[in-house]
Amino acid sequence: TKWQQDPFIGALVDGKLYGRGAADMKGGVAAFVAAVAMFDATEQAGSISLIITGDEEGDADFGTVKMVEWLKTNEQVPDVCVVGEPTNPVCLGEVIKNGRRGSLSCHLRVDGVQGHVAYPHLADNPITRLLAMLAPVNGTALDGGNDYFDPSTANVTSIDTSNDAGNVIPATVEARFNIRFNTEHKSEDLIGWLEEHFDRIGGQWTANWRVSALPFVTPAGRLTELMQGAILSVTGQTPALSTSGGTSDARFITTICPVAEFGLVGQTMHQVDEYVDAADIDQLAKIYHQMLVRFFEGEV
Structure with missing residues (x-):
């Protein structure tokens, strides 16, 4: 293993907690468990659920x-949800994720006729057509973005x-590409546009x-304002709202209630020697x- 610390024991070294998933996102889970333990639920109406x-x-x-299906079936749909994704690029308190882009992937195969490169008239090179087909998705911005999202991108x-032979026109060629798209598009419209x-x-x-x-x-409003106020009260900074980055499970929760994401710093997530600053876990708790105090005081 390339790990300098055992990835499965949660080694605490020089104020850093090492382990697989420490940043993404076991540290966030631990912080919320600690927050619930600190919360005085006396005379509070309602419930707190940790969905792991x-x-x-x-x-x-x-x-x-x-x-999500179970919550709906059993009439346990929450009023709001906070997902503990590691949303902060460098330091705790920078960013709340209040949305995410969609993801559309394609595996494209183009067929031609194999032949000798010296006799191209006897062959049909599928690479030529593939390159033309990929033109709209070759690192191109697909729109101008909107108030919440940067432009959709395709790569x-x-x-x-x-084909390892330098003198043979291949019979087939395959390509894969991905589109990260904002709310300006529907997936079926993108598929239809590209297939045309x-x-x-x-x-x-x-x-x-x-x-x-x-x-x-999740448009800026009561949930994001509650979260920003809680973060400001602990860190002294007001986090920005962002929809950048990859996908998260918040995309499923948004179908049943308002949701936003805030957690630890994500610089080392999925890396060898993934770690978080132990002090950040305390601050996040x-x-x-x-957030719990403000929610039950009626800020949302």
Whole structure:
């Protein structure tokens, strides 16, 4: 292993807590457990639930998806939800995530006719058509963004012919690309637009699509203001609202209640020797505690 510390014991070294998931996002879970322990629930009407699921880093077919179904079926839908994702780039208190972009992936295959490069008239090079097909998704901004989101982006992630011969035109070529899209688009509209483009290029092609996330936003309002006030009271700074970055399970929770994300610093998440500053966990627990106090005082 490349780890300098045992990734499974939570080693505390020089004020840093090391371990797999320390930043993303076991540290956030620990902070909220501590916040609940500090909270005086005497004479409070209501409930506090900690929803901790698996499958978040995978295909997300189970986990929070199934939990949301259970909450609805059992009439346990929360009024609001805070997700403990590591939202801060450098220091605690910088950023609240109040939305996320959608994610659309494509596996595109283009078929041609194999042949000798010296006799291209006897072949049909699928790479030529593939490059034309990929033009709209080759690092291009797809819109101008809006009040909550930066422009949607598209990037090619792989191109493969499985052809090692320098003098052979391949019979097929495959490519993969991903689009991170904002609320200016629907996934079905993006698919339709691109498939029309592929048809205009012509030839034989197949595309397999996967929508792993839809975009959402929780507009600035009572929930984000409560969170900003709690963070300001502990850290002395007012966090910005952001919808940047990857997807999160908040995309499922937004279907049942207002949701926003705030947690630890994410600089080392998923890295060898992932760690968080232990002091940040203490501070985050105080922030979450303030959120609970303000919520039950009626700020949301």
